[in-house]
Amino acid sequence: MLLVKDLTKKFDKVLAVDQLTFQVNSGEVAVLLGPNGAGKSTTIKSIAGLLKYTGSIKINGENNKSVNAKKIFAYIPETPALFDMLTVEEHLEYIAHAYEVDNYKQQAEKLLTRFDLMDKRDKLGKELSKGMQQKVSICCGLLIKPKVILFDEPMIGLDPKAIKELKKVFLELKEEGSAVLISTHIIDSIEEIWDKALIMNEGKIVLLRTRKEIEETGESLEERFFEVTENTENTSPNIQ
Secondary structure (H helix, E strand, O other): OEEEEEEEEEEOOEEEEEEEEEEEOOOEEEEEEOOOOOOHHHHHHHHOOOOOOEEEEEEOOEEOOOHHHHHOEEEEOOOOOOOOOOEHHHHHHHHHHHOOOOOOHHHHHHHHHHOOOHHHOOOEHHHOOHHHHHHHHHHHHHHOOOOEEEEEOOOOOOOHHHHHHHHHHHHHHHHOOOEEEEEEOOHHHHOOOOOEEEEEEOOEEEEEEEHHHHHHHOOOHHHHHHHHHOOOOOOOOOOO
């Protein structure tokens, strides 16, 4: 489970994230939505331990920056950050050793096959297109079989087949009991996947809804999104 409590992040005098509190349960797919500048990526990077912040972030009860938390946590950034001089296969080997994943090769081959990377396994990171780099990044994240996993705009740059496979992966992670958080501004890309929607605007969660709650109102997630994000004067959380 991922638990975020009173997360606040300032850049000089700019308040990017303002006392954010939410949780993503095991076996749940949550989507973090919001317009550009809403604070989504800052939130994701704080959870990933890449930024200093105030507040509390726990991964299965452990501080997010602790070794125990990092062992069960994966982060797929919006912009892939591969090593230029490692091959695709060496990236997976590196991750396997770093996370002490035993007998990883069979799982690595399954992931490479699934994302059409087998014929690229000997290519260097710098030789890959952005879409290919994104697929390698996804494979590396999935290799450790994380209990909590974050995706920041994961479908940008992917081809249609890879997007289809990634959507299947989200549902498989849910079935396996992982807590999944997807940050995106493309609502259509996650329409059939999410269990809980967190809509951000101006650094706050302005709407928190489960799929059941949205369906009971007869509204669509897209309608609720525009309703709460276009009304910039309403920045207090609506979680009822």
